Amino acid sequence: MITAKENQTQALPKANSGRKTRLKNNVIGWSFVIIAAVMIFLFYFYPMVQALILSFQTGVGANLTFTGIDNYTRLFKDPTFLTTVKNTVIYLIIQVPVMILLALFLSVLLNNKTLKFKGFFRTAIFLPCVTSLVAYSVIFKYLFGQDGIINMMLMKISLISEPIQWLTDPFWAKIAIIIAITWRWTGYNMIFYLSALQNVDESIYEAARIDGASPIQQFFKITIPMLKPIILFTSITSTIGTLQLFDEVMNITKGGPGNATMTISQYIYNLSFKYTPDFGYAATVSYAIVIMIVIFSIIQFKAAGDNNE
Template sequence: MEQTEKVVNANTSFRVKTRRGLLTPKNVPYFFIGPAFLLIMIFTVYPVISSFILSFQEVRGVEKSFVGLANYTRLFQDPIFYKSLLNTFQILIVQVPIMLLLSLLIAVGLHSSMLKGKAFFRISYFMPAITALVAASIVFMILLDENFGLVNYFLSLFGVNSIPWLTTPFWAKVSVILVMTWRWAGYNMVIFLAGLQNIPSDLYEAASIDGASKVKQFFMITIPQLKPVFIFTVVMSTIGTLQLFDEPFILTGGGPNNATMTITVYLYQAGFKFFDFGYASAIAYVLVIITAIISWIQMKLVGDE
């Protein structure tokens, strides 16, 4: 009995001390989120603020000097920046619609009740999204080689002349678009497939009773019901394309003749090839502003409350 009273008194004393100290019931959640918050501040917030300040500075070795808006003024007078911006938008305008249309068609096909082995096909189409991009790009470099590539070999069987996939401006852009579509079509297919599975089957049954064909059902039921999915995939694909780096950097290095030089490839070259970190930071923040504006316009055009 005495031992029980001692335990109760000890617990009561601990609760009193706890409430008077830092570890109060109100503060307990902050102890759990504290480490994550600290990591975010160190590895996200601090670099963002630091790079913003750096965009107003000139870096020479270890010395930094404030130059005001000189980096931004130089940026808007730089023909290579405008070239990289044009290349990025050309790829965006062509690749995103093709990829999303292909993703939608694949998702509709895999959603069909007539298809057997759905799990196998879903995994197969999604695999490129989890494949190491460097390895995949190297494989595509071998496949698209002008002289010894497997793609040109198969085309030659049909009498098509060898195509300089990676050495001419037009075909280099086509190559980047092909690799991007191969990689991300399956990823967006999964998102569309999730949207299709959430459409009530009653809608299709009612449409069938009213005599609507499969094509009419697709345009009158499937497409409107997938509007939120379209908004999400369009915005995310646009942001991803504006940040396009890996494919052009590995496949062509931004060439030939800057034909595949995207904004992020140019940013990388300015920062880590020429060590002009102030100018690279200015490019990064202009890219952030462009991405935010385009995303806002897209949400206003196709989004709703």
């Protein structure tokens, strides 16, 4: 007959073995997590903290002095910064809604099971977002030049009588930038919507058709509500991308004419490398973008009715 003492003696090695196995698994798991965490800290959080500290300093090179919130108060008195904010917000409120709606329309169209060559059209629309930013910006610069293909085509079909100054007129230069951004990123957002639509049960649309719902009613009453989380995600990511817009403006118009198309990111570049280097104020402008991203993201969450449900 086995006594209670003998049972405890036999159970101890098993318990010790289980603890060693769990400890070993924890060590292996944490080794992967720690490596990633250290890399994230070194390349993300540490530079963010250093930039925040730098935003309270001024000077050239290593000769920096602490100035408190002087750089932040300077923002509201800086006409160039205010102009770049206005330009960036114009891009945001025009380009992002147009791109989102166009991506939604294309995703619904390309989700049609009766459409032929869907793979070709999906690839063709998505392809711009994997092209080089500099290469496509240079191409658009030539397309929208005074003697570019765009003006030639518009004049050939008699829509205009003289070339449009796409790159030298403040209004048309902004339009050219908006067209370029929309061309590049519409396909990127379309892929998200298309993936979500393919997971929607077809029986929902069949029931709506039986009830007499038109395609437009199906789009607004079924498609839009079911894609709401994806629309919110793409709206926020597109907002972040537009507020950080740099490559297109730098390569197509260089911020001109004057400062009519300059964005906040280009102004940061100019403050750091083109004008007399002022890294403290450039860091302050960078954090202005962070604040704007937070504000616009909160607005979008509220507009979408997201209550963290």
